[in-house]
Amino acid sequence: MTQPEPGTVVVSEAGTGRYTQHVTAGGYEFVVDEPVSMGGDGSGPTPYDFLLGALGSCTAITLRMYADRKNIPLANVNIRLKHDRIHARDCERCDTEVGMVSRITREIELEGDLDDEQRAKLLAIADKCPVHRTLENQIDVQTKLV
Missing domain, CATH: 2.20.25 (N-terminal domain of TfIIb)
Known part of the structure; x- marks a missing residue:
């Protein structure tokens, strides 16, 4: 190859x-x-372990980059993620109401001498990591035989 x-x-x-x-x-x-x-x-x-690892590590890296740029005293980031599937009708944020949807639960622990405003800003920044944005948008997977 x-x-x-x-x-x-x-x-x-x-x-x-x-x-x-x-x-x-x-x-x-x-x-x-x-x-x-x-x-x-x-x-x-498993493949889902790697998917969760990609989201978690991208989130942590994004938070670290932002904190460093803004001189926020972020000492450490710990992220726990879990994937499961739920009925679409039970998903408040989903457009579809039929079938099953994947749900990722992400818990972010921020360590450091942070005030409430810094914590809120970092939480908002977490949703801006590139992998998060990819997962929340439509993905066009193109497959071909070679």
Whole structure:
């Protein structure tokens, strides 16, 4: 296989388990798998773990960049995320009312000598991270055989 162009992620079956995938991204390599309870080997985080990790890390990086730029005394950021699915009719913020929708719960802990105004601003900035914006907007996934 030829070297992929920059910004391209390559996924291939690892050959070590039924669902185990080998991922190469930006010169880094890692494994994605399903838990044993889903028929996988549990040899790595699940695809949803990586999705949540992308959102959480993007949020933390965005908060850190903003705090540094604005000289906000943010000492540390901890983010806990969870994915589940709910009935669309139970989603107050959703446009659709039929079927199921994905829900990500994100809890942000901000450490540091922060006043209420700084905390509120940082919470608003959290929603501006690029991955958050991508997930909240329509995504056009184009698939083709090669």
